Amino acid sequence: MALTKLITDLIDGSLGTDWLSTIQTSNFDAEAGKGYFVDTTSSAITVTLPSSPTAGDEISLIDYGANASTNNITITSSDNIEGAADDLTLSTDKVSKTLVYSDATKGWLIANDAGGGVAAAAPLTVDYLVVAGGGGGGYSSAGGGGAGGLRTSYGSTSGGGASAESSLSLEAATNYTVTVGSGGSAGTSSNTSGGLGVNSVFSTITSDGGGGGGNGGQSGTTGGSGGGGGYLTGSLGGSGTTNQGYSGGDGRTGSGAGGSNNPFSAGGGGGSFESGGDATIIKGGDGGDGLAINILNTTNATAASVGEVSGSDVYFSGGGGAGADNLRRANSDGAGGLGGGGNGGDNGKGNDNNPGAVGENGDNNTGGAGGGGNGYGNGGVGGSGVVILRYPDTYTITETTSPTVLTFNTYTEGSDKVTVFTGGDGTIEFTAV
Numbered sequence: 554m555a556l557t558k559l560i561t562d563l564i565d566g567s568l569g570t571d572w573l574s575t576i577q578t579s580n581f582d583a584e585a586g587k588g589y590f591v592d593t594t595s596s597a598i599t600v601t602l603p604s605s606p607t608a609g610d611e612i613s614l615i616d617y618g619a620n621a622s623t624n625n626i627t628i629t630s631s632d633n634i635e636g637a638a639d640d641l642t643l644s645t646d647k648v649s650k651t652l653v654y655s656d657a658t659k660g661w662l663i664a665n666d667a668g669g670g671v672a673a674a675a676p677l678t679v680d681y682l683v684v685a686g687g688g689g690g691g692y693s694s695a696g697g698g699g700a701g702g703l704r705t706s707y708g709s710t711s712g713g714g715a716s717a718e719s720s721l722s723l724e725a726a727t728n729y730t731v732t733v734g735s736g737g738s739a740g741t742s743s744n745t746s747g748g749l750g751v752n753s754v755f756s757t758i759t760s761d762g763g764g765g766g767g768n769g770g771q772s773g774t775t776g777g778s779g780g781g782g783g784y785l786t787g788s789l790g791g792s793g794t795t796n797q798g799y800s801g802g803d804g805r806t807g808s809g810a811g812g813s814n815n816p817f818s819a820g821g822g823g824g825s826f827e828s829g830g831d832a833t834i835i836k837g838g839d840g841g842d843g844l845a846i847n848i849l850n851t852t853n854a855t856a857a858s859v860g861e862v863s864g865s866d867v868y869f870s871g872g873g874g875a876g877a878d879n880l881r882r883a884n885s886d887g888a889g890g891l892g893g894g895g896n897g898g899d900n901g902k903g904n905d906n907n908p909g910a911v912g913e914n915g916d917n918n919t920g921g922a923g924g925g926g927n928g929y930g931n932g933g934v935g936g937s938g939v940v941i942l943r944y945p946d947t948y949t950i951t952e953t954t955s956p957t958v959l960t961f962n963t964y965t966e967g968s969d970k971v972t973v974f975t976g977g978d979g980t981i982e983f984t985a986v
Contacts, residue, residue: 570613570651577617585610585654590617593624602630602661606654611664615649622646633660677948677983679721680707682848682869682941683755685734685777687922688763688822689747690873690895690912690932692740694784694925696766696804697822697829697840697873697887697897697912698747701734701920701938702777702797704760707848712760712777712825712870715796721756725983728953729756732978733960736915736935737765739923746771747780747873747923753938763935764791764801766822766873766925773801773820773829781820781829781838781875781887781925790820790829798870802829802838819897822872822922824890829872836885840872840922843892848941849971853964857973859918859939861893868892869939870920876912878928886927889913893921895933918975940974949986954979 572588580599583589585606591598591614600614616626626643628634628650634641636659643650651665682705688698703712706720723729734751750762764776772789773780778798779791782805790801802820821829824841832838845866854860860867871892877885886897895913912924915936923933942950943966950972952959959977963970 570611583612585612588613590615591626592618593620593626594618597624597627599627599629602628604631606632608654608656610654611651613651616643616647619646621648630661635662636660677723677725677944679723680848680943681705681721681755681758682707682846683753683758683760684869684920684938685753685760685762686736686750686938687893687915687920687935688750688765688774688776688780689737689739689935690923690925691746691766691768691783692742692926692932693768693929694817694819694876694878694927695740695768695932696773696781696783696801696819697875697925698737698766698915698922698935699764699773699776699778699780699791699793699801699822700798700824700843700870700872700890700892700894700922701750701753701763702760702794703825703844703870703920704758704797705846705848707943708846710844712797712844713793713795713799723983725948725985728980728982730754731940731959731974731981733940733974733976734762734938736923736937737763739932739934740766740768740926741931744768746774747932749774749776750935753940755940755942760938761794761797763822763920763922766932767804767819773822778823778825778841778870778872781822784817784819784832784878790823793823798825799823799828799841801872802831802875804832817878819875819877819925821875821887822894824872824892824894825870830887832875837875837877837887837897837925839887840874840890840894842890843868843870848943849964849973850966853971857962857975859973859975861891861916861919863891873912873915873922873924873933876925876927876930889921889924893919893936895921895924897924898927898930942972943969944983946970947985948983950981950983952979953982
């Protein structure tokens with residue numbers, strides 16, 4: 554039987570490869586048993602392998618123009634190539650390949666490999682955590698700042714009670730913007746509210762800077778999470794951005810008939826997990842807690858100085874605690890929210906001639922907000938944000954800004970890399986390795 558087939562192959566010329574004399578200069582469909590001279594001098598070329606092949610079908614290709622490193626030869630098939638559904642890219646000058654079809658599991662196998670060529674890289678799916686800068690705390694018995702807006706595709710929950718967003722499908726060798734927002738300024742003089750935090754950005758994802766804490770009769774500012782309202786009646790917490798954070802607490806919710814009976818306490822700033830606390834007659838509102846987003850583990854978070862580590866979780870975007878005037882019945886200031894929020898000024902007993910305690914700053918690279926100042930005390934500065942990307946370890950990130958401006962470190966966790974950006978406004982690209 555085998556001898557009969559061999560004789561038949563010799564007679565009809567099907568034994569061996571039939572090299573075509575026509576040079577291929579554009580996309581084409583390959584046929585079994587044929588060899589092709591492929592010239593990519595003018596442009597890249599895609600070769601489509603036969604559909605419904607049988608075991609032993611063979612196709613050969615050679616880089617005729619010695620230009621495959623500039624204009625690649627892409628081999629595509631409805632069947633697997635080397636056991637995977639990915640295309641095969643030939644990217645080395647003078648490369649040649651012979652492919653033989655095996656079965657439905659492995660598909661086309663490389664039987665002869667001269668030169669180079671690598672299988673197309675794994676799909677570039679990127680998870681992200683983008684946290685904006687936190688808002689600053691207001692001056693004197695003032696609202697705590699609102700946390701920086703938080704958007705993420707990692708885990709199940711994003712900021713403001715939203716579900717986690719979709720991962721991004723990106724392209725290698727393409728520029729993507731990275732911006733790490735700074736924290737908002739502190740209120741430092743009479744009737745001064747805290748400043749807004751600065752937005753953080755990755756590609757198409759923008760998180761809004763946190764709102765500033767209100768001073769006196771001023772309401773908290775709207776932001777990623779809203780700032781807390783000041784100590785006077787009607788000073789409301791600012792609202793948070795939908796799907797990024799929560800609102801700040803309201804100021805002066807306690808009762809009192811004037812003078813020393815007034816609570817003189819303000820509202821806490823909102824966090825990414827919950828709203829800021831309202832003021833009471835004895836206490837400034839607490840900052841709202843931030844979210845636990847474990848896009849990187851606690852060991853690497855500590856090494857990178859990002860987030861607030863608590864137990865086995867890493868928290869981001871905590872609201873600032875509110876200030877109060879402890880001479881006027883309010884006994885204590887609000888606590889900062891978990892996730893880098895600063896406390897309200899600590900029990901300072903201030904008056905015009907004796908400034909009270911300063912609100913604590915929010916922690917940098919958490920999106921935590923600054924705390925409100927105690928009686929006649931300055932507010933705290935908002936903490937800066939952070940951008941964290943998680944992607945397959947078959948890729949690496951390179952900054953394309955010139956001169957370089959971004960500050961970042963990369964860690965490996967399982968089969969993923971996690972790159973943490975802690976400062977700058979520039980561009981990056983992904984490269985297959």
